[in-house]
Amino acid sequence: MLFKAVLLVCLLVCLAASQDLSFRYNGFRSANLSVDGIAEITSSGLLRLTNDTKQEKGHAFFPNPITFKNTNGSVFTFSTTFVFAIVPEIAMELDTIYSSEFDDINDNHVGIDINGLTSEESAPAGYHTNSSGRLANLTLASSQPMQIWVEYDGTQKQLNITLAAINMGKPSIPLLSVALDLSPYLLDTMYVGFSSSTGSVLTSHYVLGWSYNMNGQAQALDLAQLPKLPRIGPKERSKFLTIGVPTISVSVVFIVISGLVYFIRRKRKFAEVLEDWERDYGPHRFKYKDLYIATKGFRDKELLGSGGFGRVYRGVLPSSKIEIAVKKVSHETRQGMKVFVAEIVSIGRLRHRNLVTLLGYCRRKGELLLVYDYMLNGSLDKYLYDQPRVTLNWSQRFRVIKGVASGLFYLHEEWEQVVIHRDVKASNVLLDGELNGRLGDFGLARLYDHGTDPQTTHVVGTLGYLAPEHTRTGKATTKTDVYAFGTFLLEVACGRRPIERREQAEDAILLDWVFSFWVKGEIIEARDQNLGPDYIPEEVELVLKLGLLCSHSVPEVRPSMRQVLQFLDRDIPLPELSSLGLSASGLTFAHPEGFSDYAMSYPSSMNMAFSHSSSVAESLLSGGR
Template sequence: MFSKFLMWFLLMRLAASSGDYDFIYNGFRGANISLDGSAKITSNGLLLLTNSSSQKGHAFYPNPLHFKPSHSKIQSFSVNFVFAIMLQYPGVSSSGVSFVISPSKEFPGGQLGQYWGIFNPNNIGNSSNHIAIIELDTALDQDFGDINENHVGVDINGLVSIKSAPAAYFSNMSGRFENLTLVSGEPMNVWVEYNGEQNQLNVTLSPIKLPKPDRPLLSLMVDLSSIVLDDMYIGFSTSTKAAPASHYILGWSFKMNGQAQVLDPLLLPKLPRIGPKKKSKLLTIGLPVIVLFLTLTGISAIGLIVRRKIKFAEVLEDWEREYGTHRFLYKDLFMATKGFTDKELLGIGGFGRVYRGVLSTSNIEVAVKRISHDSRQGMREFISEIMSLGRLRHRNLVQLLGYCRRKKELLLVYDYMPNGSLDKFLFNHPNSMLSWNQRFLIIKGVASGLLYLHEEWEQVVLHRDIKAGNVLLDSEMNGRLGDFGLARLYDHGAGPQTTHMVGTFGYLAPELTATGKATTSTDVFAFGAFMLEVACGRRPIDPRSSTDEEILVEWVSECWRRGTILSAADPKLGLDYEVEEMELVLKLGLLCSHPLSAERPSMYQVIQFLDRGAPLPDLSSDGLGAAILGVGHYEGSFDLRFSYPSSLNQGFASTSVQESILSSGR
């Protein structure tokens, strides 16, 4: 109920903010509608025009609409509304409902009954009325040439229809028109559409449970330009003189020069029940059946509870209780992601799938990563590190909120980043290109987050998988470094213990392939490749490129040696970038990606360079180029080209060279 109310509230806010030419009412609770006569809005949001005999009711949109801004040709418009007519005495005829376009929303001289509360014998048919009506007529009036007591008509300045037809709708399934009874008490959909260029008016009906039919009930050529003035009101009218009936409008939408918004049947208010509630025969003749049914239901409920417990069973050991609120219930994450449905899937990475979810307890959006594992060995140490990472607090880091364990699955819960990963904007969104200013701010933000990990937190954190795919963008397009599944921690002044080579090809420092030992310098190398990737709009290794351009750092280095480093800038930017900033990022990217770890700057120095707090070292382009191309030597005879295995064709956006995160040699 709350979600329906929230959706209704948002739609009402949208209607209020969209101006006089586009509105929608999925129910009328709190709506600003001009009411006249017996018209009122019920407590549950129904617009009730009349509910007894000898009454008339009008309900109009409160502000006039400008139909003829050019003062000559009427604009196109579209209307959709849902109505229902409920007779108090079945079988006894009553009046119908009309949709009205009028220069006034008040009709002081309008008479009851056949005059719809709009006209009287003195003014009906006058060309000065400037009134257009779509009538849903439930009475046969031979004075006005009605075809029957259940028809739809188009009236101009009076109540003699220029075209009418028995109430029906076109069935898309059967391919023919099916009859409708306007006084059935069932809600019905009506569409009124006018094409101002072609002077064509279409009126379409259907039961509320069916989609809009392919063919209208009425289609006619009529020029409303001489009828409709510049400022006109739109609304509904009815009147009763004999048999009482209740005339309801459940929802209403309108749009000038476009298609009116579709009314959602689930958001519309409910009609009152007709007649007394029927008594169930089961209470008098089916007691044995009821007992049997309740017994079977109880057994089924018990089975469902047992299956549910098995379905949501979790792994919980005594040592995990110390993490308290950082441990999520699997049931909550299952519900938040709608059962981990593919509709909520955000992406697939090297470790598993990531889903969007909304926690029912707090209504907070989260991202849930599902990681499969087969080993319990080292789990306690791993969870301890995960919870330590959960204490990281920085505006350029994705916040790790907690975890959950279930059977052979580990689930990590992060803050949700609505704009997704950076690599999608660089490579997969041709219509959403990032400007240079956005890219430069993202680079600086990620650098700030990495400095926090290396030098400013209570421990040193090695990320070990810095790349565009792991940089997420928040609602304001700020870059946030995420995915700490490979991260390792150690105390300041100590050294990292891991000797497993992990990461993504193209971002791996050369010494990793020899020693497997990650350091802050190997993170800096990956950050350098990341800077080049953002500035050049190219992946670090691209097998589709020519041989001399396949490895990004080599190609940018060659451009530097030729003195044309700006030619490496992303061609999609054109010349729309700051030359000094682009040169700084390209050169700093090469410096950070230097094959010799001793030549790479620290992240503190990187921040100084980016903020222009320190000049970039004037390195020899020949020397740096020779080192990158493997002409020099690294620790003896190690070939530096080994760090760029261009013969491998892997999915660089999502696949990592990775250890099992739960293996015994962590």
């Protein structure tokens, strides 16, 4: 029969035991092992993995998981030795098994298997004599106790396996010696133990003693204290040790999982993807299983919201107990991958009190995941529209406005590159525990060097926030961000979406509606009526007029975000809008020449065709779905 020291990956969620763990069992009478299946510890102290039943299996594990890796991901040195034997229940000689489907070299060998049943390296069962170094054969099916040593040098990345008959000591030359880095195959924490199964021949498989040491040499077993094997007859021979063969076979597994099927399912479930570009950008990469646990399997109960490019879930990291928000981005399309890369490259290195912090990311088959600081109070739009349960007062709204303006100023002028957000809107502004506004969702962001010309050529963004020149040329600039910020100012002050279905078509577009109040000299009446009497008229008027100024049809007339902050802080006075040529024609949408690749994330999902200013509202509201 075959013996294979099989190295398999075990995906287990558990707490790590000490990395310097050591134990020794000279017999198992008082051993605290976890056993299942038909495995048992006999009254004499033998670990009996199988008995005289057919087609059954047994497992025995050290009860606690063991830390196998250091902080840099390398596997520690470890060493183990155990004494085993096979006792047949019938008094006859049994042949060993040769399995051609697994490329066995013969019917009596030792092999090293990694994540499968085909040996990476193998050698005929035996040992090298210390005197001459020649190979002396051992018959694994001899029914006699034998001892095996499995040793891994974490520094040299070397795996040695040595086999010997009982009482002869450890040979100086290993039977198998392989240069092998186990780091890609082992997880941080693993279980160690034995797994055994019977086929159609009645056999009992025993382990007499076991010693293990992490970061050192396993203690020698006291052979005199090992329990005695039972006597079954005058001639005792059997078969020994391979993993997972469904016929006449038994396995002793050094690093084990409950079954190969379970392993394959878990491996596929938590498989991740790593590409070259990911090594160049700094955010922390999370393990998928940690995010899966944090979000309780991405349950619907943990869903915070969904947008054009993914769903966002609340989670709690299992180790640190930090609350996070996990955004699952589809990358079934090329656009989805672009969104993901944009967020990693841009927001992953941005740091500002009014920007949502990207903590890290994870990639996996079919899924891209972004991990953010959890914002306790959710997105701003929930406090503005559809008769919200909680209405922000004016001072809270004004603070949010100034915070978002500060964040945009950082993106446009203060960071090492110019960052164009391209999707500034209330639903992309999140509120922390103190109701401070933080701009998030950088999925459409673009970067370019200061002093150069941005090269964006496609129209992306949200209907109602798009600058007219953007729809004509496809080019996004800091001025197109300012235009969107102008719409944002109006929706915060008025408590209305940029485009809504209204009985009067002229009231459908927020920008035109606010402008109509300005024309009548009553612009402050456009404010959100939910504010009640508790507001500062001068600040409300300033925000509404600044919203119109930022939404001017001529990009050059719009202020920079530096100037916006100066207006909001009253460091400089806001210019008279009439002197800037502000008129109805300057506020409506223009015909989008060369319009292509339009990414619209407005909740109604309208498919619209732009028209000339005379029928903007009618076109927007009659667009087909």
